[in-house]
Amino acid sequence: MLVKTPPRLIRRTRTSGAGRRAGVLLQRLALLALALAAWQLGSLHAPSFVLPSPARVWHTWLGLVATPSFAADLGITLGRIGAGLALAALVGLPLGLLLGASPRLGRFFEPVLTVTNTVSSAIWAIFALIWFGLSNWTTIFVVFMTAMPLILTNVWQGTRTVSAEHLELARTFRMPRHKVLTKIYLPTILPAFFSGARLAIGFGARVVLVAESLGASSGIGYRLRQAADLVQTDQVFAWTLTLVALMIGLETLVLKPAEQRLFAWKKATRP
Secondary structure: OOOOOOHHHHHHHHHHHHHHHHHHHHHHHHHHHHHHHHHHHHHOOOOOOOOOOHHHHHHHHHHHHHOHHHHHHHHHHHHHHHHHHHHHHHHHHHHHHHHHHOHHHHHHHHHHHHHHHHOOHHHHHHHHHHHHOOOHHHHHHHHHHHHHHHHHHHHHHHHOOOOHHHHHHHHHOOOOHHHHHHHHHHHHHHHHHHHHHHHHHHHHHHHHHHHHHHHOOOOHHHHHHHHHHOOOHHHHHHHHHHHHHHHHHHHHHHHHHHHHHHOOOOOOOOO
């Protein structure tokens, strides 16, 4: 027998949800106002080349936006991040599935994963400079080597949540290995993969600046290095805040809504 939810209860739930979202938004705005106030107060007691004021950075950012190279540098950096993350997902997802589905392979390759997680992104950038020179592949490789272990590890850990009963049933019916991976393992690890991908995007956005500042002739990292060499601190702030704002927008407007829509069936456990 189906129990129909009263319309009044539905409206009350929607209202409480909207109220929570409005409360979170107000908290974020208050935090932003507090950060700007602290920034402004600090800029009053420091030279502009050490800590420029928010107004100075804002005017500098408006000047950067008006230059023809702004959109090009922005697009180049985002393209490198996207390419590195796409390669990381293409490699990390199947490898994580394979290592999780085969404990023997997992034990054999576990030290390799430990090493890749340990090596710093700056070291990968040095290797990339030696191998690829000043090219797009230098930055893409650094993003890939930073993001791929994160995705692989999350997927590998996600395979441990696969139901043993489902696996036993698959063995009973002699289901082929590729179908076990695609029909049982893959749907189970998708939330873990999405979580790893979100982490990888954040780390990728950070390491791309290191890679571009060391081995690129375009992009946000390259412009940051130029501004730092010329002690143009306001430009350093402007470029940094541009990338931070883009990543926050991507997280808030794209990744979180996509995760909520994809995994709406997964009920959050409340204490």
